[in-house]
Amino acid sequence: MGPRSRERRAGAVQSTNDNSALSKSSLAARGYVQDAFAMLLVPGTARRAPLIHRGYYVRARAVRHCVRAFLKWTCASPDGPLSQILSLGAGSDSLYFRLKTTGRLARAAVWEVDFPVVARRKAERIQDTPELCALTGPFQRGNPESALCFESLDLHILGVDLRQLQRLDQALATAGLDATAPTLLLAEAVLTYLEPESAAALIAWAAQRFPNSLFVIYEQMRPHDAFGQFMQEHFRQLNSPLHGLDKFPDVEAQQRRFLQAGWTACSAMDMNEFYRRFLSSEERQRMENLEPFDEFEEWHLKCAHYFILAASRGEAVSQIMVFPPSEVYPRLDPATPSGIIPAEVITKDSQGPDLKRYGHASALLRPGIILSAGGFGEQEGRHCRVSKFHLLSRDHDFGWKGSQIHSWGTGVQWDGRLYHTITRLSDTQVLVLGGRLSPVTPALGTLRLRFCFSKREDNSMEDLRVIITKASPETDCTLSRWRHSTTEVSYQNQKYLFVYGGRSVVEPVLSDWHFLHVETMAWVRIPVEGDVPEARHSHSACSWQGGALIAGGLGVSEEPLNSILFLKTVSCGFLWESMDIQPPITPRYSHTAHVFNGKLLLVGGVWIHSSSIPGVTVIDLTTRLSTEYQIDTTCVPWPLMLHNHTSILLPEEQQLLLLGGGGNCFSFGTFFNPHTVTLDLSSLTTGQKELHS
Secondary structure, three states: OOOOOOOOHHHHHHHHHHHHHHHHHHHHHHHOOOOOOOHOOOOOOOOOOOOHHHHHHHHHHHHHHHHHHHHHOOOOOOOOOOOEEEEEEOOOOOHHHHHHOOOOOOOEEEEEEEEEHHHHHHHHHHHHHHHHHHHOOOEEOOOOOOEHHHEOEEEEEEEEEOOOOHHHHHHHHHOOOOOOOOOOEEOOOHHHOOOHHHHHHHHHHHHHHOOEEEEEEEEOOOOOOOOOOOOOOOOOOHHOOOOOOOOOOOOHHHHHHHHHOOOOOEEEOOOOHHHHHHOHHHHHHHHOOOOOOOHHHHHHHHHHHHHEEEEEEOOOHHHOOOOOOOOOOOOOOOOOOOEEEEEEEEOOOOOOOOOEEEOOOOEEEEOEEEEEEEEEEEEEEEEEEOOHHHHHEEOOOOOOEEEEEEOOOOOOOOOOOOOOOEEEEEEEEEEEEEEEEEEEEEEEOOOOEEEEEEEEOOOOOEEEEEEEEEEOOOOOOHOEEEEEEEEEEEEEEEEEEEEEOOOOOOOOOOOOEEEEEEEEEEEEEOOOOOOOOOOOHHHHHEEEEEEEEEEEOOHHHHHHEEEEEEEEEOOOOEEEEEEEOOOOOOOOOOOEEEEEEEEEEOOOEEEOOOOOOOEEEEEEOOOEEEEEEEEEEEEEEOOOOOOOOEEEEOOOOEEEEOOOOEOOOOOOOOEEEOOOOEOOOOOOHHOOOOOOO
């Protein structure tokens, strides 16, 4: 890499500090953390989205946890040596000021290092801000020719490129850092921006230079799944690609990285685990209630792709219990996949528009005709709540083709709802229940969609028009909910829609249910016995033996569930029955499900207790034994995000169509699965295929 390329890369990395600083400022302004100094250190303001707030919140709490563990142990003895914090790539972070104002620097001092332009800018900001100078006390400005930009009794700011280790070593020694004293090294999202050889040299240098130290890093991992690939593409577009992820893709590899570089002990975990192990339920609930929120999939996926690591050197520092053992967060890795299910793209751009949206609903109107409605997606070159309907139709000569259609002929227009359900009533009618316009605005009224088919003049594929009418008044609040399920059940030879769970503006998770008589469109009461299941949303529901199978979902405290429930028909109504599945499924949500040949298929979704990727879980409903299948995406040209999608079972073809899916992926942008994909289920009926490496 030439000098100009290095300069451009350095500038791009520096810009990530500016974005991060504004996010931290927004975080404090919304009450996620107490930080009166973030806004003083950053010019300008920005209002970030709740998803970004959550991501920066868990990062801030993880780093705070490590810093407090270090200071609590090293500053416990009044006769011991002074402690040191060396923040590498400190940027505009306010750590020093937060520690100083809470009295945690009585026996400690802070050294900060970043690119010279970043360090000088921060030093100038402190000098020009009386509130900050009051905390630093008397200070000296650095010589422009020197690496030292700012120096007070307990704060030292240095401008050094971390790739220049000899210069860094000399500058720290000149600034008074005692390499033999207990030292905490912090590197938040720093090493991953360095070339692998530079990062390796920095880790080894720190191990050799500080014999009594703790090294804490926070950065990205898991590059190989769909979210990880999208995350990497985001940073490549910013000209600050992530390095080392292929070589160190998970926490185990990161731990080996530090141990092999000379660190004597190391522990690490992803942010899902940290959030549930080291934050109290009260603190989690406080954070979760700060803002309306409905992007759980991306929150959990973001936390699964970042980790916190603490490596120690020296017998004394190694006694610090940064991450003590806990049974709060058990690892629940699924069984090794016993087979593969091939995936293929079935639509191309030349065959009409693909379904690029998530949070939508889909229904098989009749063989070869699939309608999808609602969701958030691409429309006319922009991202928005989608008003057009999508029709996927099959021509036996040309395969599947996609088309966009509008409603017409009535005063009722599609309202742009997400996370609703669609139930087929006939070849020409479906019922739309629930949904939301925003996390604080439910979609009002149940809609009936009626379809008018007509042959084209050339007698080719049918055109489709949609007429929308209200099936219930807007004052009917029974379905003021979203992320619920709607399943057809039978009672006394009558068909009912069983509406279960979901979320509402008032309740973050619902446990109630309702029965809608299909013929009269009237809500009725039917007795249901048995223990009331745990409240949930984003679960799956399938019709089976006149009742309903409910699988997984997200429960209270935003915790994924692994229960399989059967709403069983009995003489007096229905009975809740909990199914004992062996081995138990990994807790998951935002998946889809179907009953196929006496087996319950759970497709995709999100789970947080495992580092593997959800594929297809197959549960034999007779033996109640579960088996894992891996989805082979070799023939799928781009990452396949299997959450917020829909799926349609084609039993005669032994296929499952996956439509749409994706989400707003933290600060990386919005991802939509670009193609409709088919899964070949023939291996579930003709015998298991061998799992190929």
